[in-house]
Amino acid sequence: MHHLKTKILAGVLLTLPTLAMAHPGHESAHSGFMAGFIHPFTGLDHLMMAIALGVLFSKFAKQWKITGVIAFIMALSFGFVLGMQGIFAATFEYGIVASLIVLAVALCVRHQVLLAISAIGLTMFHGAAHGYELAHSGNAVYVASGMIVAMALIYLAGLGLGEVIRRYVPYGDKMVAACAAAVALLGLA
Template identity: 85%
Template sequence: MQTLKVKIVAACIASLPMLAMAHPGHESAHSGFMAGFIHPFTGLDHLMMAIALGVLFSKFAKQWKITGVIAFILTLAFGFVLGMQGIFATMVEYGIVASLIVLAVALCVRHQMLLAISAIGLTMFHGVAHGFELAHSGNAVYVASGMIVAMALIYFGGLGLGEVIRRYVPYGDKMVAACAAVVALINLA
């Protein structure tokens, strides 16, 4: 009976990445700006990470709100360019996982600079993944532009949510930290 429980738990854990619905709809992702814009709203990984980064940055430092958006956009665009050139394409998944691990450590030790570095790494490697996928598409610039605009909007939503939580929810800071840890674990899975 114990072995059956272990097998059920292992099967559930193994299916977690499928539940993220990380990248559905890529078959139409090569059609232009709107396809790129819609893509982040169709993947749970995009939504969770952009909202979580916005919430985290609203919690840790006021100066990161605007500079965070600028860094987020530039890093994602830089990642797209690297991916289209095939740079880091073979190690993109390792880069994403390493960034998530560093992000989790930064949250545990409350280290703001480490948090910023891991968020930038995570954003860049995600851009590399999509840039590599779109490298041979004639509309790669339009799709990338749509994704960048959508991710920035989701990030702004996370900033707003973080402010509401910090100001109006009792123990909001602790809830944000706990939610961020859960998000990091889900995306790591």
Template identity: 70%
Template sequence: MKIQRTKNIYANRLIALILASTPVLAMAHPGHEHGTSGFVAGFVHPFTGLDHLVMAIALGVLFAKFAQRWKVAGMLSFALALIFGFVLGMQGIFANIAEYGIVASLAVLAVALLARQGSVLAVASIALTFFHGAAHGVELAHAGHAALVITGMVLAMALIYAFGLGLGEVIRRYVPHGDKIVAACAAVVAAISLA
């Protein structure tokens, strides 16, 4: 038991070291703008940054642990937080602290993935999703009609979240030692938040 725990600690440290040594992969804000406008700009943007992908997939994996009503409520809350943050971000509100909010959201999400009963942390993770929306609003304000950009962004993030839900269900139902896999996901999320 002790040998296995030591191996897991070393594996988690190795993953964290590798990810911390490649912060450029996070492609965090700004710098991955697109030559497109409107719906396409909003839809493509979440797929171009590892921070967006990790947040949405990990939230899905987290909410796969909860009852069905939590999964739906999680999706709706996630979308509303993104929209609200986007609108304020377009106005330049929270533009200076959006990056810190993104790091905080990933760190809280990592802790929530590791916790056995993480419902409070799950709600905090969704609330902090607001900062992802704010960063999108700052970056994509110039990309055309705001309603189309928001619609594209929310649709893309919802698809990524749904993928995370599916992945979480597969882990929960069919993968032996699924808790350890979720813990490894948490280590990856934490390392990316530090990057």
């Protein structure tokens, strides 16, 4: 029975990367602001990470509420510019993974500064990946603007969700921590 549960769990874990589907549809994503705006809502990884970061910052870094939104917008924008210039072209995926690992460590040790730095790094490298993909598009600025606005809105929704969980759900803080660990693992997958 134990082996059957292990096989089922392994099968489920193997399907997680296909569920993320973060980057299909980029061939049509070159059309403008709305395509960029819709993109974060169609990729499970974008949606989960932005919501999760909002929830995390509602718990671990109270001073990062609105300041975090501004920092993420700046990091994502900076990443887009770097990516469009081809900077980090060979390493942005490694930067994303490294940021996720540091983020997981920061969560484990509850280090707020490291959490903020790794989240900003993750956001910047993610922006670089999209900037690189969109570099030769004539509408890259519009697509990037749409993505930035959508990610900020999703992050704000995560902040709100985090506050609701912390205030009104029994053991909400523990649930947020467990969800954060799950998101970090999913991101690494």
